[in-house]
Amino acid sequence: KAGVTQTPRYLIKTRGQQVTLSCSPISGHRSVSWYQQTPGQGLQFLFEYFSETQRNKGNFPGRFSGRQFSNSRSEMNVSTLELGDSALYLCASSSDRYTDTQYFGPGTRLTVL
Amino acid sequence: ILNVEQSPQSLHVQEGDSTNFTCSFPSSNFYALHWYRWETAKSPEALFVMTLNGDEKKKGQISATLNTKEGYSYLYIKGSQPEDSATYLCASPFTGGGNKLTFGTGTQLKVEL
Numbered sequence: 666k667a668g669v670t671q672t673p674r675y676l677i678k679t680r681g682q683q684v685t686l687s688c689s690p691i692s693g694h695r696s697v698s699w700y701q702q703t704p705g706q707g708l709q710f711l712f713e714y715f716s717e718t719q720r721n722k723g724n725f726p727g728r729f730s731g732r733q734f735s736n737s738r739s740e741m742n743v744s745t746l747e748l749g750d751s752a753l754y755l756c757a758s759s760s761d762r763y764t765d766t767q768y769f770g771p772g773t774r775l776t777v778l
Numbered sequence: 779i780l781n782v783e784q785s786p787q788s789l790h791v792q793e794g795d796s797t798n799f800t801c802s803f804p805s806s807n808f809y810a811l812h813w814y815r816w817e818t819a820k821s822p823e824a825l826f827v828m829t830l831n832g833d834e835k836k837k838g839q840i841s842a843t844l845n846t847k848e849g850y851s852y853l854y855i856k857g858s859q860p861e862d863s864a865t866y867l868c869a870s871p872f873t874g875g876g877n878k879l880t881f882g883t884g885t886q887l888k889v890e891l
Contacts, residue, residue: 708867
């Protein structure tokens with residue numbers, strides 16, 4: 666079974682630009698969650714999509730948005746990039762419930778200059 | 779604010795030593811407790827998902843226990859090897875609706891020869 670894939674793996678952008686990251690979950694998984702990892706804040710939850718609907722949302726500004734497609738692939742978008750958005754963005758897929766294991770992808774390293 | 783706390787922040791041990799770390803969480807909002815191992819340049823790897831008070835899980839030389847009444851979980855590594863060097867994270871959903879995990883800041887383990 667293929668694992669969680671994320672593209673691109675690395676990205677360099679400048680302040681004010683926008684960026685779109687993609688995540689393909691494990692086949693059959695309908696839940697995709699996104700996390701931001703920074704050295705100072707650790708892993709922080711951004712949002713979760715389940716069956717094309719946002720099911721949970723973290724405490725991030727509206728510049729961070731996402732969506733999920735009918736094949737469960739998910740994208741997250743960050744608009745008007747700030748220096749502080751430089752981070753590793755991880756997505757995780759799981760079947761459905763909070764007792765199900767979440768499987769993480771390799772992440773996208775975003776650098777904002 | 780519902781937080782997950784981990785201690786110690788870092789640990790250096792010798793090969794063959796046994797070690798343990800602690801994860802603390804509010805017992806009043808317990809749904810599940812997840813443990814992950816995160817090696818540098820790799821994806822976080824799921825170790826255990828624990829839900830029942832008194833639960834004990836084992837994977838190779840790694841085991842974990844759960845006390846939901848007092849709000850803590852212990853992770854034990856018996857006979858640490860250099861390949862066990864990683865950051866060990868615990869996380870809890872704090873909600874029964876979906877996969878919104880709140881992560882602790884992790885325990886960084888370094889096993890030296």
